[in-house]
Amino acid sequence: MNEAQTACSPFNEDHQSFRQTCRRFVSEKITPRIDEWEANKGYDRSIFPEMGAMGLLGIPYPEEYGGSELDFWYSVVWMEELARCGAAGFPMSTMVHSYMASPPIERFGTQELKDRFMPQIVAGEKITALAISEPGAGSDVAGIRTTAVRDGDHYIVNGSKTFITNGTEADLLTLAVKTDPSQTHSGVSALVFETDTPGFSIGRKLEKLGCHSSDTAELAFDNCRVPVKNLLGKEGEGFYIIMDNFQQERLVGAISAVAGAELIFAKTLEYARSRKAFGKPIGHFQVQRHRFAEIATRIEAARQMAYHATRVFVSGQNAVREISMAKLFCCETGTWVADQCVQTYGGWGYMEEYPAARALRDTRLLTIGGGTSEIMREILSRMVFDGKEYLLPEEGSSTPDTSGPTVSEIFGSLPKRFRSEKAGDLQEVFRFDISGSGGGTWTVQVKEGEMHVREGAHEDPGCSVQTDVDTYVAVETGQIKPQDAFMAGRITVDNIPAMMALSGSLSRLS
Numbered sequence: 215m216n217e218a219q220t221a222c223s224p225f226n227e228d229h230q231s232f233r234q235t236c237r238r239f240v241s242e243k244i245t246p247r248i249d250e251w252e253a254n255k256g257y258d259r260s261i262f263p264e265m266g267a268m269g270l271l272g273i274p275y276p277e278e279y280g281g282s283e284l285d286f287w288y289s290v291v292w293m294e295e296l297a298r299c300g301a302a303g304f305p306m307s308t309m310v311h312s313y314m315a316s317p318p319i320e321r322f323g324t325q326e327l328k329d330r331f332m333p334q335i336v337a338g339e340k341i342t343a344l345a346i347s348e349p350g351a352g353s354d355v356a357g358i359r360t361t362a363v364r365d366g367d368h369y370i371v372n373g374s375k376t377f378i379t380n381g382t383e384a385d386l387l388t389l390a391v392k393t394d395p396s397q398t399h400s401g402v403s404a405l406v407f408e409t410d411t412p413g414f415s416i417g418r419k420l421e422k423l424g425c426h427s428s429d430t431a432e433l434a435f436d437n438c439r440v441p442v443k444n445l446l447g448k449e450g451e452g453f454y455i456i457m458d459n460f461q462q463e464r465l466v467g468a469i470s471a472v473a474g475a476e477l478i479f480a481k482t483l484e485y486a487r488s489r490k491a492f493g494k495p496i497g498h499f500q501v502q503r504h505r506f507a508e509i510a511t512r513i514e515a516a517r518q519m520a521y522h523a524t525r526v527f528v529s530g531q532n533a534v535r536e537i538s539m540a541k542l543f544c545c546e547t548g549t550w551v552a553d554q555c556v557q558t559y560g561g562w563g564y565m566e567e568y569p570a571a572r573a574l575r576d577t578r579l580l581t582i583g584g585g586t587s588e589i590m591r592e593i594l595s596r597m598v599f600d601g602k603e604y605l606l607p608e609e610g611s612s613t614p615d616t617s618g619p620t621v622s623e624i625f626g627s628l629p630k631r632f633r634s635e636k637a638g639d640l641q642e643v644f645r646f647d648i649s650g651s652g653g654g655t656w657t658v659q660v661k662e663g664e665m666h667v668r669e670g671a672h673e674d675p676g677c678s679v680q681t682d683v684d685t686y687v688a689v690e691t692g693q694i695k696p697q698d699a700f701m702a703g704r705i706t707v708d709n710i711p712a713m714m715a716l717s718g719s720l721s722r723l724s
């Protein structure tokens with residue numbers, strides 16, 4: 215890094231010294247084993263407790279579970295350093311464990327579930343996987359068909375999943391199921407699933423184009439009994455939970471893509487300095503030099519986009535736009551850079567003994583996994599082209615009917631609709647900022663089984679909600695499903711578990 219880069223870096227001295235710890239761990243414990251794991255088509259699971267013992271699996275998690283609860287930039291450092299191991303497969307497995315499969319357990323699980331599983335997850339004693347995709351549904355999450363049918367205090371799970379990272383190693387799955395197959399989004403629920411449950415089997419370990427140091431599997435569920443207490447959030451809230459989780463998953467994808475691009479580019483520059491043709495190093499040919507300038511520029515643009523998305527994400531604001539852009543741009547840059555590097559290596563770029571071939575195979579996944587480039591463009595085009603008018607209304611209705619109650623009347627109705635018996639141990643201050651004519655700011659406090667509503671900003675909120683008048687009225691009057699408004703970026707909530715608890719404690723507006 216030059217002086218200007220250091221001055222503008224988002225990392226402070228503590229982050230940088232953590233970087234040295236990560237770098238040492240990766241170079242001593244992972245890089246020497248990565249070729250073997252690539253050849254074996256999977257990692258040796260003993261590395262997980264080793265990472266756990268170093269505190270590398272608990273960076274974002276609370277100390278009570280053995281984590282260090284550090285800011286997200288420490289996680290960025292870890293992702294960037296892990297990418298230096300020289301393959302994308304094993305880092306993907308680690309990221310799935312810490313940043314994709316286990317966060318919903320920590321955010322939406324009951325205290326009992328968290329106390330039971332989080333310490334083992336953070337210690338690397340239990341490996342986790344995120345099981346959403348199915349043979350017939352990947353991008354279309356609401357189209358999943360694995361069912362969970364209530365039977366007393368258990369669900370009976372039947373169905374199958376495919377493409378599941380860590381599928382052959384996982385002890386725990388964060389599993390998307392349909393608890394109401396007659397519904398689309400609102401029929402989806404999320405469960406914690408223990409893979410020693412009778413009826414569970416690993417269908418097939420899948421052969422892949424790349425990312426060989428990570429296992430990918432098909433999973434089958436045949437009348438598996440899962441305790442109802444393993445539910446994450448409430449029944450029907452699985453789609454929210456998955457969408458909420460996707461933001462971090464996509465950000466991790468973007469950051470990892472840039473780090474991988476940087477590594478293969480550095481190796482390519484080294485090669486171009488030593489490989490000679492026509493009596494001089496190939497890096498001295500102008501066409502190669504200009505390629506390097508282009509690669510460096512695009513990597514820098516991607517890095518800044520990923521860092522910007524990270525800043526918005528850590529600020530707690532709605533980062534759907536920035537993260538979707540970063541996922542799209544960084545991942546497309548990652549595959550492009552690998553392709554360019556193969557070209558500079560020439561014939562050796564096509565050979566397994568040089569790193570460019572692996573980079574090309576590994577990076578091809580970037581624009582597919584965790585939401586394809588087409589889906590990112592779809593999300594962004596809705597925001598860019600459809601703008602604020604975009605809504606996902608109930609089938610059959612085109613624009614929301616706002617002739618119903620006013621925002622002020624709805625807030626006035628809240629204390630009467632509050633059901634303390636449904637609120638559980640909820641104690642929270644909510645701040646609603648409703649933009650547009652007839653909107654305003656309201657503070658809703660739930661304390662000791664009672665609800666107090668006041669206009670204006672009062673106590674510091676533990677949950678902030680931003681939306682506009684039309685959306686708020688349409689959601690409250692049942693014209694739009696809250697999850698659709700949330701997905702469309704029309705409602706921003708920074709503490710989804712609290713918001714879900716609040717919604718669950720209110721009777722319908724009559």
Ligand SMILES: Cc1cc2nc3c(=O)[nH]c(=O)nc-3n(C[C@H](O)[C@H](O)[C@H](O)COP(=O)(O)OP(=O)(O)OC[C@H]3O[C@@H](n4cnc5c(N)ncnc54)[C@H](O)[C@@H]3O)c2cc1C
Nearest residue numbers: 344345346347351352353377378379582583584585586588
């Ligand atoms: C190596 C690997 C690891 C994975 N790990 C996991 C994991 O751990 N857990 C998990 O749940 N899943 C995992 N996946 C699945 C991955 O998330 C899906 O492959 C991805 O979401 C795409 O879904 P699909 O493969 O079913 O493609 P489809 O959804 O069938 O899409 C096929 C094509 O159609 C396009 N398309 C689909 N819908 C639209 C639309 N509305 N507009 C325009 N184009 C569209 C897609 O962009 C794509 O080009 C993994 C996949 C791979 C390859």
